[in-house]
Amino acid sequence: DGGITQSPKYLFRKEGQNVTLSCEQNLNHDAMYWYRQDPGQGLRLIYYSQIVNDFQKGDIAEGYSVSREKKESFPLTVTSAQKNPTAFYLCASSIRDLVGSSYNEQFFGPGTRLTVL
Amino acid sequence: GQQVMQIPQYQHVQEGEDFTTYCNSSTTLSNIQWYKQRPGGHPVFLIQLVKSGEVKKQKRLTFQFGEAKKNSSLHITATQTTDVGTYFCAGSTDSWGKLQFGAGTQVVVTP
Numbered sequence: 001d002g003g004i005t006q007s008p009k010y011l012f013r014k015e016g017q018n019v020t021l022s023c024e025q026n027l028n029h030d031a032m033y034w035y036r037q038d039p040g041q042g043l044r045l046i047y048y049s050q051i052v053n054d055f056q057k058g059d060i061a062e063g064y065s066v067s068r069e070k071k072e073s074f075p076l077t078v079t080s081a082q083k084n085p086t087a088f089y090l091c092a093s094s095i096r097d098l099v100g101s102s103y104n105e106q107f108f109g110p111g112t113r114l115t116v117l
Numbered sequence: 118g119q120q121v122m123q124i125p126q127y128q129h130v131q132e133g134e135d136f137t138t139y140c141n142s143s144t145t146l147s148n149i150q151w152y153k154q155r156p157g158g159h160p161v162f163l164i165q166l167v168k169s170g171e172v173k174k175q176k177r178l179t180f181q182f183g184e185a186k187k188n189s190s191l192h193i194t195a196t197q198t199t200d201v202g203t204y205f206c207a208g209s210t211d212s213w214g215k216l217q218f219g220a221g222t223q224v225v226v227t228p
Binding site for chain 2: 031033035040041042043044045048050058090094096103104105106107108109110111
């Protein structure tokens with residue numbers, strides 16, 4: 001099956017600890033994205049990457065870090081510098097439109113619910 | 118910066134009724150996408166609108182992109198219990214694939 005996988009589904013960590021969330025896709029998509037969703041709110045972009053070994057900050061990058069060493073993998077590290085890390089984290093990917101110069105729809109993984117105690 | 122506003126935030130609908138959710142951007146968009154997120158799930162792509170004034174239909178769902186490419190709407194007719202969820206609009210202003218999501222309209226359907 002082609003798709004995006006995120007692990008784990010639920011994650012609990014103590015305050016002050018760094019934690020890494022996994023995101024893997026086998027869709028051969030160029031672009032990958034990390035979003036944060038808080039209750040009753042929309043999705044806010046943390047980081048995105050359009051090519052291996054390159055990534056850009058989104059709207060709320062402070063306290064987070066990413067890497068893109070492989071096309072299919074885009075792990076997110078929530079560091080101790082993130083003040084309110086408890087949230088639902090969603091990873092997505094998309095493919096560049098061959099005809100135009102834009103990206104098509106984003107495919108989302110099932111998400112990871114992070115709770116910091 | 119770019120902002121995407123979505124109204125209403127909540128929508129209670131009697132089964133069989135129609136409703137509309139609206140999306141407004143502070144800047145002109147290159148395209149707008151709509152997603153649906155079921156309770157406890159992840160967003161799933163519904164449709165993308167690119168052209169000014171574009172209207173697309175998917176069964177009971179009608180999507181519209183404004184002439185100025187700054188607003189959009191989703192109209193659902195004859196609401197069913199399967200329509201329950203949160204509907205998000207997401208606008209793009211560049212070719213990098215970045216989307217600015219609205220806060221979503223949470224739809225509750227009463228049988």
